[in-house]
Amino acid sequence: MYFYRISCLLLLCLSFSSLIGQVNVAIMGKVNQPVDTLVTLIVPPVSLGGESSTVTTRLSDKLEFRFTIRTNITTPAVISYGGFNIPIFIVPEQSFSLEFTADQREPHNLLFRGKGGADNTFLHQYIQFLAAETPPIDSSVLGRTTAKEYRRLMDQNRIAREHFLENHSQVADLEVSPQLLQWLQNDITYTYATALLRYPSVFRDFHHGTKSRNPSNAYYSFLEGIPFNNPDAILQDSYQRFLESFIIHKLERPMSWELRTGGERQYAVLSRFLFGPPLYYMQSLVFERTLNWLVDPDYMAKEYRSFMASEAPALLKQKLEKLRENPPKVYSIKSFSIIGSPVLGEVFQFHTGDRPDSSFFQGQPTLLYFHNRRISRVDFIIRYLKKLSRNLENRRDINICLVDVNTKLEAWQSIHSKNGYANHPFTHLSMNYFDELFDPRIEQGTHPEILIVDANGIVTETLDWKPPVKQVLAIIDDLE
Numbered sequence: 001m002y003f004y005r006i007s008c009l010l011l012l013c014l015s016f017s018s019l020i021g022q023v024n025v026a027i028m029g030k031v032n033q034p035v036d037t038l039v040t041l042i043v044p045p046v047s048l049g050g051e052s053s054t055v056t057t058r059l060s061d062k063l064e065f066r067f068t069i070r071t072n073i074t075t076p077a078v079i080s081y082g083g084f085n086i087p088i089f090i091v092p093e094q095s096f097s098l099e100f101t102a103d104q105r106e107p108h109n110l111l112f113r114g115k116g117g118a119d120n121t122f123l124h125q126y127i128q129f130l131a132a133e134t135p136p137i138d139s140s141v142l143g144r145t146t147a148k149e150y151r152r153l154m155d156q157n158r159i160a161r162e163h164f165l166e167n168h169s170q171v172a173d174l175e176v177s178p179q180l181l182q183w184l185q186n187d188i189t190y191t192y193a194t195a196l197l198r199y200p201s202v203f204r205d206f207h208h209g210t211k212s213r214n215p216s217n218a219y220y221s222f223l224e225g226i227p228f229n230n231p232d233a234i235l236q237d238s239y240q241r242f243l244e245s246f247i248i249h250k251l252e253r254p255m256s257w258e259l260r261t262g263g264e265r266q267y268a269v270l271s272r273f274l275f276g277p278p279l280y281y282m283q284s285l286v287f288e289r290t291l292n293w294l295v296d297p298d299y300m301a302k303e304y305r306s307f308m309a310s311e312a313p314a315l316l317k318q319k320l321e322k323l324r325e326n327p328p329k330v331y332s333i334k335s336f337s338i339i340g341s342p343v344l345g346e347v348f349q350f351h352t353g354d355r356p357d358s359s360f361f362q363g364q365p366t367l368l369y370f371h372n373r374r375i376s377r378v379d380f381i382i383r384y385l386k387k388l389s390r391n392l393e394n395r396r397d398i399n400i401c402l403v404d405v406n407t408k409l410e411a412w413q414s415i416h417s418k419n420g421y422a423n424h425p426f427t428h429l430s431m432n433y434f435d436e437l438f439d440p441r442i443e444q445g446t447h448p449e450i451l452i453v454d455a456n457g458i459v460t461e462t463l464d465w466k467p468p469v470k471q472v473l474a475i476i477d478d479l480e
Helices: 117-133 145-171 178-197 199-206 217-225 236-250 266-273 276-288 299-307 314-326 378-392 411-420 468-478
Strands: 023-032 039-041 053-058 063-070 075-081 084-088 097-100 108-113 364-374 399-406 427-431 449-454 460-462
Touching: 023 039, 023 075, 023 084, 023 468, 039 063, 053 063, 084 097, 097 117, 108 117, 117 145, 117 178, 145 178, 145 199, 145 217, 178 199, 178 217, 178 236, 236 276, 236 468, 266 276, 276 299, 276 314, 299 314, 364 378, 378 399, 378 468, 411 427, 449 468
Parallel strands: 023 097, 364 399, 399 427
Antiparallel strands: 023 063, 039 053, 039 075, 075 084, 097 108, 364 449, 449 460
16 A cells, blocks of 8 residues: 555646746766667646656667756656656756666666756655655554554654655755755645545455544644645645545545545535635546536536636646547446436446447346445355346346446456356346446445346436345336
């Protein structure tokens, strides 16, 4: 579990320089004992709605490479080579060189020189410090800690990081730029806060949903020292993750750490706590993740027009406009089980890997029983569905389906064959909501245990528990 990490591909410090025009920054390098001929520079987006840029070059005969970029902003970036990445930090007018010995797993003897060399030397010393002195908390430890103990561990971790920033540059005799120090301080602040906000969710996930832990209000006192509205850090990945976690916390809903389908209350919370770039970012995130999720279209259209008339960055508006014109077919966990909506057959798979066509849910009612193999034994459910099938033999034709969730299709296919599922009097389906049809970051509660669909393919009832067979038969009779 990586409560504390630096994702240099995504993190972006917004310590903008005061330069009006762009200036050249040269990045030169040499590879000893090379394992590849290509070197790639990856620079993340430099504005909201922007795209990352990638430039690739070849090693020269002297095993050297060079990148020249025009920029007036401070940004982290990544040099990718031979299957590994080297995080770097770029400050306008501070060119630098690096030299390293290649390996199949990681670079060795990494050495930076030049005006920007001190920043990058310090950055890598900090990364090494994180690996040695502030390792991630083991999940087995998390499972035993109380909220108070967990916060104490996070406080110790944060203090160790801040102490490194305060003292190491002096000890190592490095003149580190204030932009890098601010970027690292932001990362410490927001990663620390996000880890504390995520504790209830991570604890629940560690116990597969069977246990929960809800800290007291005193636990969340750490938020008093966190600047939650920080426009200068809006493109920093750790800040974005904090914003999402913070808003979910303020919505007072079960923690799932990404925004769920939206509504008026969600927008009211956003406007209450955020303004400027943070507000625009979160609003665009809501739009992006509600384009295809059966929310109130009139309300969303009104909010969309308001967003497009706001002072949000032009690139962010363009990105949202393209998504609205061609929305991705991505669902949340519950978007396929809303009463009154058609059942979405494309989220299910047969053991052959094929997905049901529209006719599968037409002409007769369907009962879908969802089973999470990690939490409960399937043999009890199979006996229940067999009994239900026997009671329906002389009554009417009905689809009875056992849906295996949260399992890779290949693993489920093996189980299907090994246990003779093809011989059962009902249909086995798989719903792996970590495939391309689902956004695994969005977990809008759990799926219902039973879903009942009428002969027109419309969801009529969802049950979060297994009722007696007689009650299910009565529900089916009411469909006639």
